[in-house]
Amino acid sequence: MTEQDLLTLRGEFPALAESVYLISHSLGAMPQTTTAALAEFASLWVKKSIVAWEDWLRESQLAAGRIARILGAAPGTVQMATNVSQVQATIASSLDFASPRNRVVYTDMNFPSVSYVWKAEERRGAKVVLVKSDDGITVPTERMLAAIDERTLIVPISHVLFRSSYVQDAAAIVKRAHEVGALVLLDVYQSAGIVPLDVTALDVDFATGGSVKWLCGGPGAAYLYVRPDLIPRFSPRTTGWFAHRAPFAFTMPEQDYADGIARFGGGTLAIAPLYQARAGAELLGRLDMQAVRRKSLRQTAAMIEHCLAAGYRLNSPRDEQRGGTVCFDFPGSDKVCTELNRRKFFCDHRPGAGIRCSPHFYNTDDEISRFLDEIERIRAGK
Numbered sequence: 033m034t035e036q037d038l039l040t041l042r043g044e045f046p047a048l049a050e051s052v053y054l055i056s057h058s059l060g061a062m063p064q065t066t067t068a069a070l071a072e073f074a075s076l077w078v079k080k081s082i083v084a085w086e087d088w089l090r091e092s093q094l095a096a097g098r099i100a101r102i103l104g105a106a107p108g109t110v111q112m113a114t115n116v117s118q119v120q121a122t123i124a125s126s127l128d129f130a131s132p133r134n135r136v137v138y139t140d141m142n143f144p145s146v147s148y149v150w151k152a153e154e155r156r157g158a159k160v161v162l163v164k165s166d167d168g169i170t171v172p173t174e175r176m177l178a179a180i181d182e183r184t185l186i187v188p189i190s191h192v193l194f195r196s197s198y199v200q201d202a203a204a205i206v207k208r209a210h211e212v213g214a215l216v217l218l219d220v221y222q223s224a225g226i227v228p229l230d231v232t233a234l235d236v237d238f239a240t241g242g243s244v245k246w247l248c249g250g251p252g253a254a255y256l257y258v259r260p261d262l263i264p265r266f267s268p269r270t271t272g273w274f275a276h277r278a279p280f281a282f283t284m285p286e287q288d289y290a291d292g293i294a295r296f297g298g299g300t301l302a303i304a305p306l307y308q309a310r311a312g313a314e315l316l317g318r319l320d321m322q323a324v325r326r327k328s329l330r331q332t333a334a335m336i337e338h339c340l341a342a343g344y345r346l347n348s349p350r351d352e353q354r355g356g357t358v359c360f361d362f363p364g365s366d367k368v369c370t371e372l373n374r375r376k377f378f379c380d381h382r383p384g385a386g387i388r389c390s391p392h393f394y395n396t397d398d399e400i401s402r403f404l405d406e407i408e409r410i411r412a413g414k
């Protein structure tokens with residue numbers, strides 16, 4: 033697959049004709065067939081009423097299969113959910129923090145929402161160990177490894193950091209965690225769809241992510257991967273009737289967990305988002321991720337060169353240990369970002385990161401040049 037092959041898919045994304053779309057780390061562009069998929073969901077409701085559940089439940093299985101393909105996961109190891117925070121809470125609720133092995137190790141560069149989930153577990157006996165970044169961009173792998181020991185229960189970390197796009201050495205962290213009997217929960221929200229990923233080869237215990245960003249699927253279609261041999265080992269306290277082995281038997285009062293991945297489910301899934309996420313996940317699952325990665329590294333390297341030449345502070349790694357986003361800052365960058373969005377040059381701004389912008393497989397070099405020129409125009413008061 034060449035860059036040209038990737039760019040031929042631009043026609044599938046209407047927003048690309050109307051804007052310079054460099055915000056795929058936050059909200060991927062909507063594929064045009066998503067409109068029809070959402071209409072299909074609605075039409076099933078109108079035409080089949082209660083019988084639509086047969087289609088809707090089948091769609092939840094299909095959605096999990098599409099995600100499994102993107103993650104390199106075996107069939108039957110992915111459960112759909114609404115958002116990552118919810119899924120991380122489900123995993124946290126599966127753990128017992130009463131023993132001396134009660135430590136939860138992650139970096140201060142983790143996504144805050146996920147940290148809120150684990151800090152709340154301190155009320156149940158967990159002890160969070162925060163591994164600090166010195167530069168607000170990277171986290172030394174040796175420091176992560178040194179923080180993981182026999183007292184560590186779980187290491188819930190981001191594969192790619194949202195604030196800088198630094199790629200953590202997941203393989204080394206998993207190896208260390210397993211040596212001392214700890215679990216790793218890898219948040220792949222900022223890697224799936226832009227960085228080649230194989231959760232099976234990485235041997236992670238759990239992985240979470242969602243569809244809003246690089247998967248171009250909109251909100252509400254998050255997922256949990258569990259390593260096949262671990263599935264029967266956990267019985268989340270955060271649960272619901274779809275985690276039961278026979279939800280429609282309506283047995284009382286205790287949960288009787290399903291044997292398979294469904295045991296990590298809960299109450300009724302949000303079904304419309306699964307239809308909404310279908311086109312993006314199908315498309316991303318078909319792409320050659322090595323080609324996507326090559327293009328991403330080439331385009332982000334060119335952006336970095338421009339930022340350094342312009343005198344911006346670079347808040348992403350210069351070397352190839354970065355994901356698909358470039359973060360850079362200069363005085364007044366927040367206001368420039370607001371104006372860029374008003375002019376339909378889409379990006380975002382985060383404290384500590386500055387402007388974040390991300391070329392996806394569908395972005396051209398010309399769009400990147402126009403985006404960077406527009407920043408200079410706004411700064412010059414034009």
Ligand SMILES: Cc1ncc(COP(=O)(O)O)c(C=O)c1O
Pocket residue numbers: 114115116117118143145146190192193194219221222242254
């Ligand atoms: C790495 C990472 N994890 C988690 C989240 C948030 O997940 P959710 O809103 O689905 O809980 C984000 C961004 O929104 C993120 O970048």
